[in-house]
Amino acid sequence: MPETYHIITFGCQMNKNDSEHLAGLLEFNGCQPADNPEAANILVLNTCAVRDKAERRVYGQLENFNYLRRTKNLDQKIFLAGCMPACNKAEIKKRAPFLDGFLEIEEARRYPPRRADSPEAWVTIMQGCDNYCAYCIVPYARGHERSRGAEEILAEIQQIDFSRREVLFLLGQNVNSYAGEFQGQKISFPQLLELVLQKCTAVPKLAFLTSHPKDMSDELISVIARQAKIDREIHLPVQHGNDRVLQLMNRGYTIKHYLTLLAKIRARIPSAKISTDIIVGFPDETDAEFQDTYELVRTAGFSRVNTAGFSARAGTAAAKMPPLEQKVIDERLNRLNSCINSLKKVNK
Template identity: 35%
Template sequence: MNVYDSERMAEALSRDGYRETTDIAQADLVILNTCHIREKAAEKVYSDLGRIRDVKDARKRDGKETVIAVAGCVAQAEGREITTRQPAVNLVIGPQSYHRLPELIARTETTKERIVETEFPGDEKFERMKTPRRVSSPSAFLTVQEGCDKFCTFCVVPYTRGAEFSRPLAKLEAEARELTAAGARELVLLGQNVNAYHGEGPGGRSVGLAELIRSLANIDGVERIRYMTSHPRDMDDDLIAAHADVPQLMPFLHLPVQSGSDRMLAAMNRKHTAAEYIDLIARVRAARPDIALSSDFIVGFPGETDQDAEDTLALVRAVGFAQAFSFKYSPRPGTPASSLEDQVPEDVKSERLQRLQALLDEQQSDFNSRCLGDVVPVLFERRGRQPGEFVGRTPYLQLVHAAADGDLVGRMANVAVTDVRRLSLSGVVQSGVIAAA
């Protein structure tokens, strides 16, 4: 979602003559778009701001002014604390106020005041950010929902992104057509809790994610659809059926479980049990047997015992994942879990994470190994590092490297898999064959 937001900010600023640069010493405006989900990400902001301040000072000695803005969830959570800790920052702007970015930058340039803007007008944000969408890849992000009402005890999202807000179906259809007209062939539907989508549809009725997917699949040029990130509580029968019925919906599901221990799940306020999650996965697989599964895991949540950690490993073995993200618990200020007693020692977290990641890595390698010798449809997204090499993704979100004459970027082609690694596949493009989605 931060990638999507960064793209939209760049599009809005382009109307005022701004263009992106890879050389920070040439930048009149530097924006840090931040994440607050883990402590390291938040602390990295202040480390980066120190380096950017030095660039700003050097440019000032050459008679050049530099505006520094901090955007995203750290901006929302910490507000004026950022300008207090780092006075070189001119603007702090939360994720629901990006539509005001051009006017706020102009204001700080004129008045030299430091501005903090952290309101929550989500609907106004999307209504006013109507700049033409730019497409730099055949796979394009489309934010359909923001915010979360679940209030998991470890999570800052309800406090930094606000309550759940879903965009109207007609607005999303229009943006999707704009993206496909600009060259997108795959749409990745985004939301902090994307399967809680409940946008306004025809006649003012509420539309769920499954109906949104079916509608977008009918748009010319939409060949692939993905969505993330989901919550098990919102994985309804219609959405499961869409995985069986909609050819454009890719057989890949990222469905965070966080833990395999019912005791930990209750402490996290997840409102589901390990057995319910496993049953849900069985229903999804019944609808789409070849689906690849991904998840999130938190290791070392306060009060986690050795048995709780073993329960998580047991769930991983029971489900089988194609890939997953796993992290040590990181207390976030203001969340209920941050004040819980019985915090797990760091060395214990590290040992448990190592064991979990070893199992997840083994499952990812096994999943990829089963593709050896298969012919898979690949949507190529970019050039690789080697001459003539291109990089794309399978329907299961695996990275694929393949060589070809000409230009494969933006094209779909069948690839025979000849080599398998844990994180990627390599193969040979089947000449004269353009793949189905």
């Protein structure tokens, strides 16, 4: 009987796309998908290291699956993939010595993906990040920015059956930094968007994640404005509402720049919706500085706000800064979420 596999994915859309490539690797080697973890000979946890909570969930799942494997005498091997092993395999081996090994994402990406049954299709156009935001583990987990060639991206998109798909997402840690080539010539991210729409006419809607405010260009705004197939919700993480904290975060822009950018987008694209991410309780954040974030959320007209309390990641610059007390972070996060929920009720 062929071996069977089951993949559990934590984290972002890029991890979901990575899991499709992991499935492609396993099926190339003769494995078949299993409907649930217990039915699999090979169990893979594709991990996220962005927040401590995500890592705790992974360790909890590992313990649970190892317990089931022992108590039910399952013929099963457990593997880890993704950002956690990319950051610290030694720590994982120490905490989960029963783990059977690791699967490498870079190796899996050499294999065609086995697409998930989803209305979304995901294609990664670049890996890594060179921004080194003070709180972020991604540059250490994913490495430096590496852009795929446009021909390779187009070939992958053209293999997708869009008859059951509603949207194609182009993915990257910072898509604005895309610097690939097409027919031997360097092209920018806005040029890639137009190329995809020109060459892949079956794409019903085109979206992308994620943009960095310091790199959001007039060219990109113009392309979105004139291409009706590009999704009108633009995800633009602001992370904080105070300039001093943004500087500590190494974000590379001011609130004035961010608000000018919002105004420019809304002037060129009247139907645009701006979603964002915010970190509450960054080290040395004062209550007055938190209030700046609160006021930004209250007045900026975001369509969606993803919030999180600060989580120190070993190896990042912020991990070396004196943290706030957890009760302070929790209290501020609750205040901000209450504000967001109130705004949702008003805007219904």
